[in-house]
Amino acid sequence: MSAGIVIGLWNIVRCTLFNCSPQFMYGWRRLILRSFGAKIGLGVIIRPTVRITSPWKLKIGDYSWIGDDVVLYCLAPIFIGNHVVVSQNTYLCGGGHDYQDINFPQTTAPICIEDEVWVAADVFVAPGVTIGQATVIGARSTVLKDVAPMVVAAGYPLRILGPRKKHVSKGLVE
Numbered sequence: 001m002s003a004g005i006v007i008g009l010w011n012i013v014r015c016t017l018f019n020c021s022p023q024f025m026y027g028w029r030r031l032i033l034r035s036f037g038a039k040i041g042l043g044v045i046i047r048p049t050v051r052i053t054s055p056w057k058l059k060i061g062d063y064s065w066i067g068d069d070v071v072l073y074c075l076a077p078i079f080i081g082n083h084v085v086v087s088q089n090t091y092l093c094g095g096g097h098d099y100q101d102i103n104f105p106q107t108t109a110p111i112c113i114e115d116e117v118w119v120a121a122d123v124f125v126a127p128g129v130t131i132g133q134a135t136v137i138g139a140r141s142t143v144l145k146d147v148a149p150m151v152v153a154a155g156y157p158l159r160i161l162g163p164r165k166k167h168v169s170k171g172l173v174e
Contacts, residue, residue: 006036006056007054010036010054010055013032013036014051014052017032018032018033018048019048019049020048021048022048023047023048025048026044026045026046029046029048030044030046033046033052033055033058036055036056037055037056038052038055038056038058038059038060039058039059039060040058040059040060041060041061041062041063041064041082042062042063043062043063044060044061044062044063044064044065044066045064045065045066046060046066047066047067047068047069047070047088049068049069050066050067050068050069050070050071050072051069051070051071051072052071052072052074053071053072053073053074053075053094054074054075055074056074057074057075057076057077057078057094058072058074058077058078058080059077059078059079059080060080060084061080061081061082061083061084061115062082062083063082063083064080064081064082064083064084064085064086065084065085065086066080066086067085067086067087067088067089067090067121068088068089069088069089070086070087070088070089070090070091070092071090071091071092071093072092073091073092073093073094073095074094075094075095075106075108075127076094076095076108076109076110076111076127077094077110077111078092078094078110078111079110079111079112079113080113081112081113081114081115081116081117081133082115082116083115083116084113084115084116084117084118084119085117085118085119086113086119087118087119087120087121087122087123087139088121088122089121089122090119090120090121090122090123090124090125091123091124091125092111092113092125093111093124093125093126093127094108094109094110094111094127095107095108095109095127096126096127107127108127109127109128110127110128111125111127111128111129111130112129112130112131113125113130113131114130114131114132114133114134114135114149115133115134116133116134117131117132117133117134117135117136117137118135118136118137119131119137120136120137120138120139120140120141121139121140122139122140123137123138123139123140123141123142123143124141124142124143125137125143126142126143126144126145129143129144129145129146129147130146130147131143131146131147132146132147132148132149132150132151133149133150134149134150134164134166135147135148135149135150135151135152135153135164136151136152136153136164137153137154137158138152138153138154138155138161139154140156141153141154141155141156141158142155142156142157142158143158144157144158145158147160148160150163150164150166151163151164152164
């Protein structure tokens with residue numbers, strides 16, 4: 001099947017069966033994404049208003065949560081680890097354009113959000129970024145480069161505000 005047909009089919013399914021499904025039908029949305037090639041872990045919560053481009057380039061680990069109106073722009077692979085929260089209105093951008101080139105060609109780079117990360121509301125994550133394990137990104141931040149593990153960071157430009165204290169309970173950072 002050609003790429004154009006698959007993309008068109010995904011857009012039809014996304015706009016009807018995915019986005020129009022009731023809030024509680026998390027398993028249904030996981031099934032739809034898996035049927036389009038996404039790798040979705042156990043117990044993943046994906047809200048119906050999430051917008052995903054190219055789900056076949058998406059991998060989400062176990063027990064992660066993707067909030068309302070999140071955009072997963074998978075022009076390049078997007079990896080979201082285990083026990084991750086991506087809060088509402090966040091934009092994970094796997095591609096853009098080379099503005100230095102007169103032809104404005106598309107550029108892509110993968111995004112990696114490691115385990116136990118919290119990306120708070122309305123954050124922009126640029127192509128090629130890795131957010132280290134157990135890091136917290138504050139609301140309305142812009143992440144343009146890699147962020148170390150176990151820190152709290154926020155703002156534009158993004159600043160490290162301090163370390164994240166680790167409290168282990170049932171194997172999770174809280």
